[in-house]
Amino acid sequence: MSTTSTGSLLGVIVVRRGVLPAGADEVTAEAGGRVLLVGDGVAGAVAGLTAAADVLLWEAGEFAPAAWSAALATELDGELDGELDGELDGADVIIMPASPDGRDFAPRLAAVLRRPLVANAIAVRTGEIVADRYDGRLAEHSPVRGPVVATLIPGVRGVAPCPGVPRIRTISPRPAHPDAASDAEVLEVLAADPATIALTEASRIVGGGHGMGGPDAFALLADVAAAIGASLGGTRMVADLDWIPFERQIGTTGAIVTPRLYLAFGVSGAVQHTSGLGSPDHVIAVNTDGSAPMMAMADLAIIADAPAVVTELRRRLSGPAGIAVAVAVAVAVAVAHSTTGNVAMGDEEGTTP
DSSP states (O other): OOOOOOSEEEEEEEEBTTBOOTTHHHHHHHTTTEEEEEESSHHHHGGGOSSOSEEEEEEOOSOOHHHHHHHHHHHHOTTSOOSSTTTTTTEEEEEEESSHHHHHHHHHHHHHHTOOEEEEEEEEETTEEEEEETTTTEEEEEEOOSOEEEEEOTTSSOOOOOOSOOEEEEOOOOOSSGGGOOOOOOOOOOOOOTTTSOGGGOSEEEEEOGGGOSHHHHHHHHHHHHHTTOEEEEOHHHHHTTSSOGGGBBSTTSBOOOOSEEEEESOOOOHHHHTTSOOOSEEEEEESOTTSHHHHHOSEEEESOHHHHHHHHHHHHTSTTHHHHHHHHHHHHHHHHTSSSOEEESOTTOOOO
């Protein structure tokens, strides 16, 4: 691809009902704090961006990538006369999260703007985009010598909060030819199944490591995950042992995830695994080794035999008190998160309190 960017960067993030997608803050940071929020409930989503310095809000309603692309092209294409007085000038490099909406929107916008698209980027730099290829086995470095659109994989870049209050403005771009864009009609939106959803999109993940002992224990772990509406994941070792499918592997050579809640059973916390975890809001770890790195990362660290805890959890979740157990887990997370540092539970013999 031949595309240096002498202009500025712009993050473009799709918002649904005021909710930001995974990787939104990373895209904002990668774009230097300049971001356009488009969709439904955009004003309420600004608070979720810690790296924002200059925010453009476009309350555009339900997801309509074709119409949005046509409208943005009017402002971003130098050959067309836009109505926003240069609000979007200089956006030579457009970055979107590699979320479902981002992966849908980015190629449409790139096509309308006649720009190359670099998908699954892991870094967007001045003059270069680094992209993930072959499931993480290759990092492709592409020079950037002109306008380009890129999607950034969630969880691969850090976020440095921007000091101060961001400047916020509202825009309403209009397509040059409103009738030229045609979007698919949405008949129904089905809730994602945690058992099959991509780990990169999962907000709750139950992960297992070699400490689970075998595939039978992972079958029980899958039942626990299903009972609390979480997705099942694991370490590279258990994937290599075929205890879980490869697509359920979490880590630098597997899925890079950004869950709000991560429950780790029998996971030691090797750097290959933890570097793929992003920054979960809450972490609960169960392990017989209280000094394991995963235990140090946890808000709530339980020193106990992981397979035994999973067996008991499955029994309780499958009984009439299952909902109460799920609520108890949520309360434990809240209590742990409200304390300073992590909380260890259990005794030296590895029994559950």
